[in-house]
Amino acid sequence: MSLSVNSRESKVAVIDLNSGNLLSLETAIKTAGYSLATVQKPHVGLLTEYDVLVMPGQGRFAYVMQQIDATGWREFLQEWVRNGKRLVGICVGMQVLFEGSDEDPDTNGLGFFKGRCQKLSHPKAPMVGWAKLDSYKLTMKDQYAYFVNSYAISECAFGTAKVNYGSSFSAAVQRGNLYGFQFHPEKSGQFGRELIKHVCQ
Amino acid sequence: MYVNNKDSNSDLCARIIPCLDVAYGRVVKGTNFKELLDMGDPVELAKMYEQQGADELVFLDIKASVDGQQSALDMVYKVATHLSIPFAVGGGIKTLDDVHKFFHAGADKVTLNTMAVEKPDLINQISTQYGSQSIVVAVDVNQEEDDSLALYTHGGSKRVDIDYHQWISEVVDRGAGEILLTAMHKDGTGSGFDTDLLAQFGADFPVQVIASGGAKGPQDFLAAIHAGADAVLAAGLFHRGEYKVGQIKEYLINNNIKIRNTEC
Numbered sequence A: 001m002s003l004s005v006n007s008r009e010s011k012v013a014v015i016d017l018n019s020g021n022l023l024s025l026e027t028a029i030k031t032a033g034y035s036l037a038t039v040q041k042p043h044v045g046l047l048t049e050y051d052v053l054v055m056p057g058q059g060r061f062a063y064v065m066q067q068i069d070a071t072g073w074r075e076f077l078q079e080w081v082r083n084g085k086r087l088v089g090i091c092v093g094m095q096v097l098f099e100g101s102d103e104d105p106d107t108n109g110l111g112f113f114k115g116r117c118q119k120l121s122h123p124k125a126p127m128v129g130w131a132k133l134d135s136y137k138l139t140m141k142d143q144y145a146y147f148v149n150s151y152a153i154s155e156c157a158f159g160t161a162k163v164n165y166g167s168s169f170s171a172a173v174q175r176g177n178l179y180g181f182q183f184h185p186e187k188s189g190q191f192g193r194e195l196i197k198h199v200c201q
Numbered sequence B: 001m002y003v004n005n006k007d008s009n010s011d012l013c014a015r016i017i018p019c020l021d022v023a024y025g026r027v028v029k030g031t032n033f034k035e036l037l038d039m040g041d042p043v044e045l046a047k048m049y050e051q052q053g054a055d056e057l058v059f060l061d062i063k064a065s066v067d068g069q070q071s072a073l074d075m076v077y078k079v080a081t082h083l084s085i086p087f088a089v090g091g092g093i094k095t096l097d098d099v100h101k102f103f104h105a106g107a108d109k110v111t112l113n114t115m116a117v118e119k120p121d122l123i124n125q126i127s128t129q130y131g132s133q134s135i136v137v138a139v140d141v142n143q144e145e146d147d148s149l150a151l152y153t154h155g156g157s158k159r160v161d162i163d164y165h166q167w168i169s170e171v172v173d174r175g176a177g178e179i180l181l182t183a184m185h186k187d188g189t190g191s192g193f194d195t196d197l198l199a200q201f202g203a204d205f206p207v208q209v210i211a212s213g214g215a216k217g218p219q220d221f222l223a224a225i226h227a228g229a230d231a232v233l234a235a236g237l238f239h240r241g242e243y244k245v246g247q248i249k250e251y252l253i254n255n256n257i258k259i260r261n262t263e264c
Helices: A023-031 A061-070 A073-082 A189-199 B042-052 B070-080 B096-105 B114-118 B121-130 B164-174 B195-199 B218-227 B245-254
Strands: A011-015 A035-039 A052-057 A086-091 A116-119 A127-132 A144-149 A151-153 A159-165 A167-175 A178-181 B015-023 B026-030 B036-040 B057-061 B087-090 B109-112 B135-143 B149-153 B158-160 B178-183 B208-212 B231-234
Touching: A011 A023, A023 A035, A023 A052, A023 A189, A023 B070, A052 A073, A061 A073, A073 A086, A127 A159, A144 A159, A144 A189, A151 A167, B015 B042, B015 B208, B015 B245, B026 B042, B036 B042, B042 B057, B042 B070, B042 B245, B057 B070, B070 B087, B070 B096, B087 B135, B096 B109, B096 B121, B109 B114, B109 B121, B114 B121, B114 B149, B121 B135, B121 B164, B135 B164, B149 B164, B164 B178, B178 B195, B195 B218, B218 B231, B218 B245
Parallel strands: A011 A035, A011 A052, A052 A086, A086 A178, B015 B057, B015 B231, B057 B087, B087 B109, B109 B135, B135 B178, B178 B208, B208 B231
Antiparallel strands: A116 A151, A127 A144, A159 A167, A167 A178, B015 B026, B026 B036, B135 B149, B149 B158
């Protein structure tokens, strides 16, 4: 189908923020056929060497932001996004693309999207398990995704998928080359694998 | 709850979780003579259950305390690099360092039973360092001769003098993300889950409860979910090939339970 002139495979780098295990994500990206590097610190060569940056995050909002700031990722990611390059945030890695979170009100997020994370309004927390996505995107419509979170973005003008847990929240967001997934594509079965392949293309 | 109606305020699905007993890096089955029957390769069996529609898997290393951990860690790494659904690992976890090794090898969650009772601080430590979603506390209860329910550890061999209700509240306070609640008096009987027990921890309970012990057929899964279980764990009926995960799910979907449909 594709008549792309630039048919070389994408080069994908996963940002290691020392926040959770990267094995499943790395396996998913490699299985999709992309060349993969895991990077702890930003360096200027990344801008020319890589096409896609994937930023997974687990744990508290403040911890993930502290890792981002301590290793100099904040400035680098601003540069990356300014250049229109693709950035994919997963779980807390999506939350930090926003301005902040009620989990740690004094911590500033990256602010690529407007809005703040709020605690899920459901008696059982964390939300753990599978939910069907309400999405207009063919890649996500009516698919089941695996969630593990206690906080989420409730409203976003750039939301591409929604899910209900106590109330509605943004399961996925996208603006241009900036992607966020609140769920874990690397744990979401065959659907998740295909989504990773698609988003790293 | 998990009933499928459009006014529900939750899209979360009830999970179906096959449980595999492992020893020395193989899937095994205990017999009455304490011999272990080799049931196959963990990666192949895990992939088979993933294809059948399992939402998650649990591996319990029933010999971990004897064996040391290397074979279990090797197995976890292989499973993690071949599976695209989450899985928990339990058996023989004694310290925060053990927990770190299992997460490093690729496990999504750890399950604690004996150590939770003997060193309850470990629950707080794991929850603080890795988050409550990473820890499942397995609570084994047995119906005694006077019909009261008693708490057990050591794979169901040692009775503990703690009220199970009080214990469950305590592990939740300490940061457990889920409770794996096994009714020992139902385990292996095929007489269905203990729905009275499950009903004590229903929709308003602050963490999810995984029902275990007694499944014979799809109607037992339905009864457990109706009683309030958020997820249902079973071993024998899957391993013996009596039901595929997909058949259980189809039955639940036909009975209007919110389930991750993998048949499309």
